[in-house]
Amino acid sequence: MPATVYSIDDGPPYVLYRADLATGESNGQLKLKTGPRNLALSVNEKHIAIAMVDGTLIIATESFDQVIHLPTGATRCVAYSPEGKWLAAGGDDKMLRLFASATLAKGALTRWRDLCHGQF
Secondary structure, eight states, rough: OOOOOEOSSSSSSEEEEEEETTOOOOEEEEEEEOOEEEEEEEEEEEEEEEEEETOEEEETTTTTEEEEEEEOOOEEEEOOOOOOOEEEEETTTTEEEEEEEHHHHHHHGGGOOOOBBBOO
């Protein structure tokens, strides 16, 4: 698998670009409504999670062919667990949301579940 690099235009408009590291050739882009605050790439590099300035959580496949927008209204940060089993999203509402990466890995991005949450 070729090495990949991601870059974001300092918008507006905001665009996330995906490119081949060796050639610099662009091989995908995702237009964003607001600026990104934080992003995380899954361990297997198949998904990217983005916490947007407006609090929306975006999860997309590496090729941007499947994208979901989760209007949590408070997401500030995202991170994948070291083994890649979980995606954690935290934010202004003091909630920690955990998503099972296996659900996302099966291409079922439209069937996400807020598995658990709690105060932190």
